[in-house]
Amino acid sequence: MELIGAIITLLGSFVLLVASIGLVRMPDVYNRLQVGTKATTLGTIMSLIGLVFLMPQWWGKLILLIFFVMMTSPVSAHVLARASYFIKIPFSSRTVVDKMKVNAKAMKIEHEKK
Amino acid sequence: MSFLIITVLLGAVMLAMAFIAIYHKKLIVAVIATGALGLFASILYLLLAAPDVAMTEAAIGSGLTTIIFFYVLNRIRTDAKEEENEA
Amino acid sequence: MEYITLITGFLIILAGLWAIMTRKNIIRIIIGFVIFDTGLHIVMVSIAYVRGGTAPILDGSVSIADAAQKIVDPVPQALVLTAIVIGLGVTALMLAYAMKLHQEKKSLNIESFKDLKW
Amino acid sequence: MNKLFILIIIVALGSMLYPLVSSFDGNSELSSLAQFYAQPDNISKVNSPNLVTAIVVTYRGLDTMGEVTILFLTAAIIAFFLKKGGTTRTLRLNSEIFKTSAKLLVPIIVMLGVYIFINGHLSPGGGFQGGAVIASAVILMLLASPNTKLKHNFFEALESTSGLVFVGLAALGALLGLGYLDNAILPLGEFGKLFSAGAIPVIYSFVGLKVGAELSNILNKFQSVQSDK
Amino acid sequence: MVNTILTIAVAIILLSIAITLIRFVIGKTSVDRVIAFDVMTVGSIAFIGILAYLTQRVIYLDVAIVYGLLGFLAVIIIAKYLEKSL
Numbered sequence: 001m002e003l004i005g006a007i008i009t010l011l012g013s014f015v016l017l018v019a020s021i022g023l024v025r026m027p028d029v030y031n032r033l034q035v036g037t038k039a040t041t042l043g044t045i046m047s048l049i050g051l052v053f054l055m056p057q058w059w060g061k062l063i064l065l066i067f068f069v070m071m072t073s074p075v076s077a078h079v080l081a082r083a084s085y086f087i088k089i090p091f092s093s094r095t096v097v098d099k100m101k102v103n104a105k106a107m108k109i110e111h112e113k114k
Numbered sequence: 115m116s117f118l119i120i121t122v123l124l125g126a127v128m129l130a131m132a133f134i135a136i137y138h139k140k141l142i143v144a145v146i147a148t149g150a151l152g153l154f155a156s157i158l159y160l161l162l163a164a165p166d167v168a169m170t171e172a173a174i175g176s177g178l179t180t181i182i183f184f185y186v187l188n189r190i191r192t193d194a195k196e197e198e199n200e201a
Numbered sequence: 202m203e204y205i206t207l208i209t210g211f212l213i214i215l216a217g218l219w220a221i222m223t224r225k226n227i228i229r230i231i232i233g234f235v236i237f238d239t240g241l242h243i244v245m246v247s248i249a250y251v252r253g254g255t256a257p258i259l260d261g262s263v264s265i266a267d268a269a270q271k272i273v274d275p276v277p278q279a280l281v282l283t284a285i286v287i288g289l290g291v292t293a294l295m296l297a298y299a300m301k302l303h304q305e306k307k308s309l310n311i312e313s314f315k316d317l318k319w
Numbered sequence: 320m321n322k323l324f325i326l327i328i329i330v331a332l333g334s335m336l337y338p339l340v341s342s343f344d345g346n347s348e349l350s351s352l353a354q355f356y357a358q359p360d361n362i363s364k365v366n367s368p369n370l371v372t373a374i375v376v377t378y379r380g381l382d383t384m385g386e387v388t389i390l391f392l393t394a395a396i397i398a399f400f401l402k403k404g405g406t407t408r409t410l411r412l413n414s415e416i417f418k419t420s421a422k423l424l425v426p427i428i429v430m431l432g433v434y435i436f437i438n439g440h441l442s443p444g445g446g447f448q449g450g451a452v453i454a455s456a457v458i459l460m461l462l463a464s465p466n467t468k469l470k471h472n473f474f475e476a477l478e479s480t481s482g483l484v485f486v487g488l489a490a491l492g493a494l495l496g497l498g499y500l501d502n503a504i505l506p507l508g509e510f511g512k513l514f515s516a517g518a519i520p521v522i523y524s525f526v527g528l529k530v531g532a533e534l535s536n537i538l539n540k541f542q543s544v545q546s547d548k
Numbered sequence: 549m550v551n552t553i554l555t556i557a558v559a560i561i562l563l564s565i566a567i568t569l570i571r572f573v574i575g576k577t578s579v580d581r582v583i584a585f586d587v588m589t590v591g592s593i594a595f596i597g598i599l600a601y602l603t604q605r606v607i608y609l610d611v612a613i614v615y616g617l618l619g620f621l622a623v624i625i626i627a628k629y630l631e632k633s634l
Contacts, residue, residue: 215332250345
């Protein structure tokens with residue numbers, strides 16, 4: 001039981017290592033964003049699940065922590081990707097599909113009165 | 115023993131962050147580096163067995179300070195000319 | 202371990218002082234102040250560390266009877282807790298002044314503020 | 320030339336700090352003051368598992384009171400300085416994902432802040448951290464929907480009421496003959512339970528509400544003076 | 549045995565934070581640096597969790613929750629600043 005948890009934690013840390021290597025090697029901002037969200041979320045969640053196996057009496061706080069990571073990390077990456085699209089950071093030369101261009105007309109501007 | 119190595123690494127990373135925060139050309143990168151300095155300081159407090167201080171540093175020293183800095187930067191929006199002026 | 206954190210804290214204090222003294226942009230001076238503050242807190246917490254000690258919170262792993270042998274010093278930690286919050290207040294106040302100064306002169310270079318009053 | 324002079328000053332200061340490092344040889348036991356706080360009968364007199372909270376709220380409670388006063392002064396000066404500009408701003412529409420998740424997250428974050436300052440005597444955390452977390456919930460709400468108006472009257476009433484209750488609870492200890500800011504005005508309870516440690520959770524909760532309201536006010540001031548170029 | 553494996557895991561996480569620092573230093577645009585900051589935050593959460601096991605104190609997990617929350621908020625506010633719609 002404890003050994004299983006330790007091995008899952010080790011696998012999670014390997015996923016984090018892969019994520020950081022990908023962060024250095026990827027060609028443009030959007031690819032780096034994808035690596036920096038998906039892989040790190042998976043790695044952190046795997047590490048925490050391994051800790052649940054290791055220490056079953058801590059499950060409440062660990063599940064809360066996993067919930068927080070799953071809720072916050074993709075949302076922040078989404079907001080960041082949208083911002084970097086709007087300030088026109090160039091794509092890599094191998095990108096072929098741009099679906100935001102199709103419905104760019106639907107992005108209205110919000111007026112705020114003070 | 116392993117904590118000693120972790121402490122040395124964290125100290126080196128924090129000094130690098132302080133260097134970036136002082137010398138980088140873009141103001142926004144300097145502010146992000148200051149926030150990262152606070153985050154690493156928070157881990158250092160955990161290693162020094164002070165979880166109360168670590169929580170305060172993560173919430174206030176790193177989070178809210180960065181937020182206030184960005185509100186001010188958004189109000190100011192220094193253009194590139196002024197940045198050259200500074201060096 | 203506490204030696205290394207102590208030396209790191211002192212080096213960060215010196216780096217913050219260097220930033221305060223040499224930079225010309227007001228925002229950078231405030232960043233130097235924040236760095237200085239962080240270094241000071243690291244020094245105070247590392248002075249409080251007791252070798253092999255654990256956090257001063259008594260639960261299942263530390264009982265009341267052996268508290269005096271196991272925990273680290275809680276007094277400097279309480280002081281640092283106060284100091285961090287006051288640091289936020291001072292930083293917010295300095296940033297509000299900086300905003301006001303930029304409204305007046307449209308510049309943040311500290312060389313351009315030479316008037317005795319404004 | 321000027322930089323050389325500053326460098327000499329910094330190096331001189333560093334060499335002045337060097338004896339502090341070389342004479343420091345680590346602590347192998349607690350100092351006498353902390354030894355007094357960590358004695359078993361003194362711990363059971365306060366009955367709070369978190370010793371840092373015990374020091375912040377009771378032994379050195381006057382420090383906390385001064386700190387809250389400083390925060391109040393800061394909020395007042397910032398509110399005096401930053402006047403609202405009468406401009407119309409154009410902002411980009413937030414995406415649906417961000418709005419929905421903010422709606423979902425704000426109550427959870429407020430609940431987390433309340434948990435942090437109610438459990439201040441059992442786990443790390445307390446009034447200041449909980450207040451900062453509540454202020455971060457307010458700022459997330461302002462980011463997700465910039466058109467919402469915060470109710471200033473509510474926050475000001477909350478802040479002044481909590482400050483009054485804090486000072487009143489402190490003075491009640493003196494009136495009952497126990498000492499200013501003593502925590503034994505309420506029953507001490509069982510060690511390590513939620514309803515224990517006398518007045519410490521009550522006082523820390525009101526400190527948390529006050530700090531949260533003040534920080535929200537400061538951040539809202541900084542947000543409301545933004546203008547378009 | 550378990551402690552050895554977890555020490556190796558801590559070493560790997562620290563290595564990944566160090567590699568992320570390369571991107572923080574060389575990154576061309578500001579968005580790259582923000583992504584590196586985010587990755588460092590999320591990696592540190594796993595680090596704090598393992599540290600809580602190694603020192604056998606459950607209270608450290610509270611710190612990790614606050615840590616993740618404020619890191620998320622900082623990233624969002626930087627994104628809104630870059631978008632010029634703060």
